[in-house]
Amino acid sequence: MTLTMGINIPFPSFIxxxxxxxxxxxxxxxxxxxxxxxxRVLESxxxxxxxxxxxxxLKLHRKTIVAALAELQEQGWINTRPNIGVFxxxxxxxxxxxxxxxxxxxxxxYNFRKEFILDSPSEENISSYSFTDGTADYRIxxxxxxxxxxASVLKRKKQTGVLLNSxxxxxxxxxxxSYYLNITRGFHLSRKFLLPIAGMEQALSILAxxxxxxxxxxxxxELSYFLPNMVLxxxxxRIKTIPVDENxxxxxxxxxxxxxxxxxxxYLNPTCQYPTGVQLSETRKTQxxxxxxxxxFIVIEDDTDFEFSLTKNKQxxxxxxxxxxxxxxxxxxxxxxxxGFQMNFIIAPEDLLHEAAKYLNIYGxxxxxxxxxxxxxxxxxxxxxxQRKSKKxxxxxxxLFAGLLKTYFKDKIEFDVPKAGLAFWIEFKEFFPLTRLxxxxxxxxxxxxxxxxxxxxxxxxLRLGFAHFNQAEMEEVVELxxxxxxxxxxxxxxxxxxxxx
Numbered sequence: 001m002t003l004t005m006g007i008n009i010p011f012p013s014f015i016x017x018x019x020x021x022x023x024x025x026x027x028x029x030x031x032x033x034x035x036x037x038x039x040r041v042l043e044s045x046x047x048x049x050x051x052x053x054x055x056x057x058l059k060l061h062r063k064t065i066v067a068a069l070a071e072l073q074e075q076g077w078i079n080t081r082p083n084i085g086v087f088x089x090x091x092x093x094x095x096x097x098x099x100x101x102x103x104x105x106x107x108x109x110y111n112f113r114k115e116f117i118l119d120s121p122s123e124e125n126i127s128s129y130s131f132t133d134g135t136a137d138y139r140i141x142x143x144x145x146x147x148x149x150x151a152s153v154l155k156r157k158k159q160t161g162v163l164l165n166s167x168x169x170x171x172x173x174x175x176x177x178s179y180y181l182n183i184t185r186g187f188h189l190s191r192k193f194l195l196p197i198a199g200m201e202q203a204l205s206i207l208a209x210x211x212x213x214x215x216x217x218x219x220x221x222e223l224s225y226f227l228p229n230m231v232l233x234x235x236x237x238r239i240k241t242i243p244v245d246e247n248x249x250x251x252x253x254x255x256x257x258x259x260x261x262x263x264x265x266x267y268l269n270p271t272c273q274y275p276t277g278v279q280l281s282e283t284r285k286t287q288x289x290x291x292x293x294x295x296x297f298i299v300i301e302d303d304t305d306f307e308f309s310l311t312k313n314k315q316x317x318x319x320x321x322x323x324x325x326x327x328x329x330x331x332x333x334x335x336x337x338x339x340g341f342q343m344n345f346i347i348a349p350e351d352l353l354h355e356a357a358k359y360l361n362i363y364g365x366x367x368x369x370x371x372x373x374x375x376x377x378x379x380x381x382x383x384x385x386x387q388r389k390s391k392k393x394x395x396x397x398x399x400l401f402a403g404l405l406k407t408y409f410k411d412k413i414e415f416d417v418p419k420a421g422l423a424f425w426i427e428f429k430e431f432f433p434l435t436r437l438x439x440x441x442x443x444x445x446x447x448x449x450x451x452x453x454x455x456x457x458x459x460x461x462l463r464l465g466f467a468h469f470n471q472a473e474m475e476e477v478v479e480l481x482x483x484x485x486x487x488x489x490x491x492x493x494x495x496x497x498x499x500x501x
Contacts, residue, residue, distance in 0.1 A: 007042060007043075007046045007047070007048065007049075007088075009041070010057060011054055011057040011058055012057060012058060014032060014033075014035075014036040014041050014042075015028075015029055015032045015033065015036075015058060016032070017029075017058065017060070025060065025064055026064050026065075026067040026068040026071065027068075027071070029058075029064070029065070029068040030068050030071045030072055030075075030077075033068070033072060033077065034072075034075075034077055037077060037088060037090050038090075038092070042088050043088065044088050044089055044090040044093065045087060045088060045089075046087065046088045047085045047086065047087050047088075048069075048078065048085070048086045048087065048088065051065045051066050051069060069086065075091070076089060076091035077089055077090070077091065115234055125447040125449070126447075127442060127445045127446055127447035128445045128446075129445060129446045129447065129469075129473065129476070129477040129480065130446075130447040130449075131446070131447065131448050131449065131452055131464050131465060131477075132423075132449070132452075132465040132468060133274075133275065133423055133449070133451050133452055133463050133464075133465055134421055134422035134423030134463070134465040134467070135422060135465055135467065135468050136308075136335055136336045136390065136394075136422060136467050136468065137393070137467055137468045137469070137470070138337070138338050138339070138468075139470075140336065140389060140390050140393050141336065141337055141338075141386045141389065141390065143338055145382075146337060146338060146341050146373075146377075149373040149374075149376050149377055149382075150369065150370065150373040152373070152376065153369050153372045153373045153376070154369065157369065170368065170371065171191065172371075172372065172375045173196065173371035173372060173374060173375040174191035174194055174196065175191050175375075176374075176375040176378040176379050177191075177194060177196060177333060177343070177345065177374075177375070177378065178190065178191045178194050179378065180333070180378045180383065181194075181331070185306065185317065185320070186317075186320060187319075187320065187347075189347065192350050192353075193324070193347055193348065193349070193350060193353065194345055194346075194347055194353075195345060195346045195347075195348070195353045195356055195357060196343050196344070196345045196366055196371065197343075197344050197345060197346060197360070197366065198343065198344065198364060198365075198366045198367070199344060200227065200304065200330070200332070200344050201227065201231065202344075202360075202363040202364065203330055203344050203345075203346055204227065204228050204231040204232070204330075205231055205359075205363060206346075206356050206359045206360075206363060207300065207328065207330075207346070207356070208231050208232050208234075208235035208237075209235065209359060210352065210355055210356060210359075211264070211265060211298065212232060212235040212236055212237045212264065212265075213236060213264075214236030215236060215238060216236065216237050216238065216264035216265075217237070217238050217240055217258070217262060217263050217264055218232050218237040218238065218239055218240070218263075218264055218265055218266075218267060219240050219241075219242050219254060219258075219263060219265075219266045219267070220239055220240070220241055220242070220266075220267050220268070221241070221242060221244050221248075221249050221268050221269070221273055221274070222241045222242060222243050222244045223241075223244070223274075223275055223276065223454060224241065224267075224273075224274060225269075225274040225275075225302075226451065228267050228300075228302070232267070237264070242254060242266075244273060244276060244278065245278075246278060247278070247280070247281040247283070247284055248268075248270060248273055248278050248279060248280030248281060248284055249266075249268050249273070249280060249284065249288070251284050251287040251288050251291060252287075254266070254291060255291055255295075258295070259295075260294060260295045260296060261295065261296055262295070263295055263297040264297060264298065265297055265298040265299065265300055266288070266292070266297060266298070266299050266300070267300045267302065268280065268299070268300075268301070268302065269301075269302040269303070269304070269305065270285060270301060270303075270316070270317075270318055271303050271305050271306055271309055271316070271317075271420050272305040272308075272309070272418065272419075272420035272421035274463075275423070275425060275454060275461075275463035276425045276463075277416075277418040277419075277420070277421050277423065277424070277425050279316075279419060279420070282316070285316075285318055285321060286321070288318070289318065289321060289322050289326065289327075292322075292326040292327075293326060297326075298326060298327075298328060299318060299322075299326055299327045299328070300327075300328045300330060301317065301318045301319055301327050301328070301329050301330065302330045303317060303319075303329060303330065303331050304330065304331060304332040304335070304344070305420045305421045305422075306331065306332075306420075307332070307333075307334075307335055307336065307387065308335070308336075308391075308394060308420055308421055308422055308467075309419065309420035309421075317329070319347060324347065324348065324349065328346065328347070328348045328352075329346070329347035329348070330344070330345075330346060331344065331345050331347065332344050332345075333345065333374070334374070334377075334383065334386070334387075336386065336387065336390035336394075337386065340370070341370070341373075341374065341377075343366065343371070343374060393467075394422065394467050397466055397467055397469065397470075397471070397474065398417060398418070398466060398467075399417075400471060400474060400475075401424065401466035401469075401474060401478070402415075402417050402424070404474065404475060404478040404479075405424070405426065405478065408478055408479060408481075408482035409482055409485070411429070412428060412429060412430065412485070413426050413427065413428055413429065414426075414427045414429065415427065422465050422466065422467040422468075423463050423464060423465045423466065424463070424464050424466060425461060425462075425463055426461060426462045426463075426464060427459065427460065427461045428460040428461065428462075430460075430489070431460050432460065432488060432489065432492070433455070434453040434454075434455045434460060434462070435453070436488055437484060437485060437488055438450075438453065440484040440485075440487060440488045441480070441481055441484040443484070444480045444481075444483060444484050445480070446477055446480045446481055446484065448462070448464075448481075451463075452464060452465075
């Protein structure tokens with residue numbers, strides 16, 4: 001039967017009902033109707049037949065057609081004209097067809113603030129292989145397992161009709177997280193000293209707001225991580241770098257070059273210094289905490305690499321040694337899971353966290369349903385299974401990566417197998433421009449981001465993440481990287497350590 005009321009093609013030609021699908025029949029009609037309008041099978045402005053005629057065409061109950069038309073009306077794909085009929089519309093097409101849309105200008109005609117300190121070192125990448133500065137392989141724990149927990153929370157929410165934003169729901173995750181931290185990090189922590197925060201950028205920004213005034217001196221490790229430096233610097237801090245050796249940050253240097261009351265805070269990662277991976281010695285930990293008391297400064301301990309540490313001694317944390325008197329603890333939870341299932345947190349005095357929580361209204365509160373799902377992952381014990389699986393794979397890949405570096409680069413590099421973290425610190429014995437290696441590697445379809453390159457007059461080094469490669473990928477990428485290096489060195493203009501121009 002051919003319709004004669006505005007459109008001249010039968011509905012069954014572009015709407016096909018599949019009763020095996022979980023989605024309702026009326027929504028199948030909606031989706032296929034919209035596709036037909038987008039593909040211009042149906043033209044905007046054409047009149048539709050009545051619901052009874054459509055129902056007869058599709059051999060469906062009229063109520064199903066009425067529900068579909070109501071949904072299409074709400075989305076703007078049909079218009080009802082009283083006493084005239086129902087007409088097809090396309091809300092994606094501008095109502096004003098003849099008017100030329102004017103794009104914004106390339107440059108604003110008004111003044112605005114520019115923060116060059118916030119420029120990100122991130123780069124676009126289309127290569128087959130890409131190094132990072134240290135990320136997990138999110139393929140180890142299957143996404144379907146994680147989605148199961150989130151789906152369970154959504155299902156319970158739908159059944160009860162109760163929004164998951166009550167104090168009870170928020171307390172559940174904090175209770176579970178504090179329990180997890182207590183058994184894995186040797187803490188004896190109450191939830192009132194714990195503030196979950198979705199992103200590390202948010203945590204740093206909030207602490208900068210609370211602690212930093214313009215001109216405050218903040219000490220960081222030499223060759224340190226750009227993100228905290230960027231956030232603290234933007235808040236007005238004067239960033240000063242402290243030398244690092246095989247025992248971590250040089251505390252004697254601080255005492256010799258600064259006076260009591262001059263320093264606002266010290267930011268460091270004692271478990272796995274970024275980018276070198278060295279650990280702060282026990283002697284220097286004690287020395288730093290003593291100096292913090294005498295010089296009256298705060299220590300922010302970045303311990304986001306704890307979950308990737310091979311060290312089993314739970315007494316190594318500065319926070320554990322100090323009890324939080326001078327130490328604010330920044331940590332991460334489940335960095336081995338998909339990014340959406342990770343969480344960061346601050347451990348600090350209760351009154352500071354009370355103020356910090358106010359800023360979540362600006363920087364964004366964590367997803368309460370995700371917190372509930374993460375709490376279930378801890379409560380049911382699956383987090384320990386996921387962590388054991390990830391640690392086993394990471395340990396195997398770390399050993400493989402070290403072996404491949406030795407095989408392909410031989411005596412051209414120096415490195416230590418890191419005790420924590422997901423990256424190797426690799427120093428080249430001979431000088432050459434690392435940007436040339438970056439270019440040569442790119443020719444071989446290998447991307448080395450700029451944040452992995454470290455070079456000055458005394459140093460030519462790379463920080464290369466290894467954990468996101470499986471065995472086959474790792475074997476190929478290290479071989480390609482070594483090939484790029486030896487080709488580069490073979491084509492030097494002349495011999496000598498400083499031969500490149």
